Amino acid sequence: MASFVKNPTPPRSPPLASVGVLGWLRTNLFNGWWNSLLTVLFLALLAWVVPPMLDWLVFNAVFRADSSDECRAADGACWAFVEVKYRLILFGRYPFDEQWRPLVGMLALIAMALASCDRRNWNRRLLFIWAAGLSVFFILMGGGVFGLTSVRTSLWGGLPLTLMLAFIGIAAAFPISILLALGRRSNLPLIRALCVGYIELIRGVPLISLLFMASFMLPLFMPTGVSIDAVLRAQVAIIIFAAAYLAEVIRGGLQALPKGQYEAADALGLGYWKTQQLIILPQALKIAIPPIVNTFIGLFKDTSLVAIVSLTDLVLATRQALGDPEWRQFFIEAYMFIMFIYWIFCYFMSKYSQYLERVLSTTRRA
Amino acid sequence: MEQPVESDVTVANQRSDEVIVEMRKVNKWFGEFHVLRDVDLTVKRGERYVVCGPSGSGKSTLIRCLNRLEEHQEGGITVNGIELTNDVKNIEMIRREVGMVFQQFNLFPHLTVMENCTLAPLWVRHMPKKEADALAMQYLERVRIPEQAHKYPGQLSGGQQQRVAIARALCMRPQVMLFDEPTSALDPEMIKEVLDVMVELAEEGMTMICVTHEMGFAKSVANAVVFMDQGEVVEMAPPSEFFTNPKSERTKLFLSQVLEH
Numbered sequence: 001m002a003s004f005v006k007n008p009t010p011p012r013s014p015p016l017a018s019v020g021v022l023g024w025l026r027t028n029l030f031n032g033w034w035n036s037l038l039t040v041l042f043l044a045l046l047a048w049v050v051p052p053m054l055d056w057l058v059f060n061a062v063f064r065a066d067s068s069d070e071c072r073a074a075d076g077a078c079w080a081f082v083e084v085k086y087r088l089i090l091f092g093r094y095p096f097d098e099q100w101r102p103l104v105g106m107l108a109l110i111a112m113a114l115a116s117c118d119r120r121n122w123n124r125r126l127l128f129i130w131a132a133g134l135s136v137f138f139i140l141m142g143g144g145v146f147g148l149t150s151v152r153t154s155l156w157g158g159l160p161l162t163l164m165l166a167f168i169g170i171a172a173a174f175p176i177s178i179l180l181a182l183g184r185r186s187n188l189p190l191i192r193a194l195c196v197g198y199i200e201l202i203r204g205v206p207l208i209s210l211l212f213m214a215s216f217m218l219p220l221f222m223p224t225g226v227s228i229d230a231v232l233r234a235q236v237a238i239i240i241f242a243a244a245y246l247a248e249v250i251r252g253g254l255q256a257l258p259k260g261q262y263e264a265a266d267a268l269g270l271g272y273w274k275t276q277q278l279i280i281l282p283q284a285l286k287i288a289i290p291p292i293v294n295t296f297i298g299l300f301k302d303t304s305l306v307a308i309v310s311l312t313d314l315v316l317a318t319r320q321a322l323g324d325p326e327w328r329q330f331f332i333e334a335y336m337f338i339m340f341i342y343w344i345f346c347y348f349m350s351k352y353s354q355y356l357e358r359v360l361s362t363t364r365r366a
Numbered sequence: 367m368e369q370p371v372e373s374d375v376t377v378a379n380q381r382s383d384e385v386i387v388e389m390r391k392v393n394k395w396f397g398e399f400h401v402l403r404d405v406d407l408t409v410k411r412g413e414r415y416v417v418c419g420p421s422g423s424g425k426s427t428l429i430r431c432l433n434r435l436e437e438h439q440e441g442g443i444t445v446n447g448i449e450l451t452n453d454v455k456n457i458e459m460i461r462r463e464v465g466m467v468f469q470q471f472n473l474f475p476h477l478t479v480m481e482n483c484t485l486a487p488l489w490v491r492h493m494p495k496k497e498a499d500a501l502a503m504q505y506l507e508r509v510r511i512p513e514q515a516h517k518y519p520g521q522l523s524g525g526q527q528q529r530v531a532i533a534r535a536l537c538m539r540p541q542v543m544l545f546d547e548p549t550s551a552l553d554p555e556m557i558k559e560v561l562d563v564m565v566e567l568a569e570e571g572m573t574m575i576c577v578t579h580e581m582g583f584a585k586s587v588a589n590a591v592v593f594m595d596q597g598e599v600v601e602m603a604p605p606s607e608f609f610t611n612p613k614s615e616r617t618k619l620f621l622s623q624v625l626e627h
């Protein structure tokens with residue numbers, strides 16, 4: 001057999017058509033006639049839809065108006081509606097001159113939520129952050145101390161109410177759901193039965209019915225003279241509901257862990273709670289980040305159902321703003337405005353979940 | 367139920383008979399399946415036992431009964447002077463004295479190598495962090511991977527992971543180490559690095575019970591080889607005798623199959 005030796009080949013640049021903008025276009029948009037056809041069709045669709053949309057949204061839109069007649073005269077969107085009504089939409093029926101309070105309270109909630117996103121705060125500090133954020137919020141909203149006039153919860157409304165229901169809902173439902181998920185996998189039959197019963201019962205009914213129950217049935221069971229605040233009742237209903245949902249999501253994460261993790265923890269002599277805290281939950285929750293955040297996003301939007309029991313959340317406040325006959329016809333702009341608000345929060349949660357997955361990943365090679 | 371207290375353990379260590387692991391007529395069933403049948407085993411301090419036998423013979427079950435990863439139904443087990451009962455405190459006390467290394471390593475993937483090693487000293491032994499770190503480093507050096515201390519298990523080769531698993535178990539300063547086929551999941555070129563560490567450990571006087579088919583390891587360090595078949599200890603003998611002059615037909619058959627290649 002003839003022996004063979006290859007001389008070293010110097011590296012070459014890749015062929016021109018596979019790099020740069022042209023290369024990208026070619027490999028992604030125009031590889032083959034079918035893809036090219038789709039690309040062209042899609043571009044045509046964009047050209048057909050986008051310009052009129054921009055006209056309506058921006059170029060022909062009315063941003064300021066002294067009366068709604070100016071809007072009626074124009075072809076575009078009537079953002080003037082938002083300009084006129086934004087305080088009613090954002091803060092509901094909260095006393096007009098005191099509306100700096102819900103504004104600052106809301107910012108405190110947002111700051112609290114942002115601080116909770118920082119992994120360096122995932123320790124005892126988190127409790128302080130929440131205690132501080134919630135204290136500021138409730139003192140400002142409720143008043144009655146520090147010379148702030150007292151404001152009944154029935155006047156609370158708009159975005160601060162929505163954020164409160166969502167953030168407290170998430171923060172309270174999360175630990176409860178972890179206990180439920182662990183309980184459902186417990187070796188103790190009584191605990192397991194209780195958790196299964198709770199989860200299956202609550203998950204099987206619509207949130208609306210829970211809100212109704214909390215609003216109209218709970219007072220019937222209360223001793224006379226004792227009344228629970230309507231906002232609190234709705235908050236509890238949301239927590240109860242979200243906990244059941246979240247518990248199943250977390251159980252999914254728990255089930256994804258191999259048995260070996262439990263065995264290794266057992267063999268080291270870690271007890272049940274330390275095993276859960278140090279080994280099982282950190283991994284299970286990480287695996288379950290996408291569905292957990294999915295549930296959070298759902299919960300955030302589900303808070304709009306409290307309108308059913310007459311709480312003036314962002315959606316109901318918007319409907320009330322539309323109650324003004326002069327502006328009634330601009331409901332599209334009104335809903336687009338609050339859709340945008342919901343979207344900002346939900347999109348942030350989605351991005352944050354992707355970020356978390358990335359930084360918590362330990363499989364990448366060093 | 368009486369709970370043995372910590373000081374009893376130290377007393378147990380000083381007993382002159384020095385039996386670390388004792389199994390007396392242990393029986394276990396998985397449902398109807400009789401997986402351990404009247405197993406007797408006595409291991410003294412500093413002894414190395416190698417357990418072998420065909421697949422499904424109950425080797426893993428046997429050593430997993432010693433730290434209650436599996437529960438036996440009849441007979442008695444004493445580990446380091448503590449009688450194994452259903453009491454959780456009692457079980458955890460035994461587990462603290464028993465290190466275990468698994469076929470699939472079972473490292474904690476969300477923790478670094480260092481954190482894997484310091485976890486139990488910190489949370490079970492309540493050791494100060496500095497001390498635990500120093501201890502972990504000492505054992506990582508023993509298994510020759512101190513430079514990997516800050517990587518995650520997923521970034522290491524199989525052989526490296528298994529050595530970390532050994533270091534993790536050693537960090538609890540166990541009285542006895544259990545190995546369940548520690549090299550079976552490894553590529554051939556990594557088996558030696560793990561076996562070398564195990565041989566060193568044996569030479570330092572660690573009490574070990576190893577389920578393994580590495581007959582070279584058995585020959586060089588074992589005090590006794592235990593052959594199991596269908597849930598029974600069929601034959602138990604020093605390696606010289608076991609390999610050259612097996613008594614039972616089942617052992618002969620098994621050895622012919624294992625030593626063939």
Ligand SMILES: Nc1ncnc2c1ncn2[C@@H]1O[C@H](COP(=O)(O)OP(=O)(O)OP(=O)(O)O)[C@@H](O)[C@H]1O
Pocket residue numbers: 396399401419420421422423424425426427428
């Ligand atoms: N949790 C379980 N439930 C039911 N049967 C089991 C269980 N674990 C093991 N067994 C059965 O018990 C028998 C002994 O299992 P064991 O794992 O102890 O065998 P082994 O000797 O370690 O085998 P291998 O060499 O394949 O690891 C096998 O037949 C196995 O199928």
Ligand SMILES: [Mg+2]
Pocket residue numbers: 425426427546547
């Ligand atoms: Mg086995």
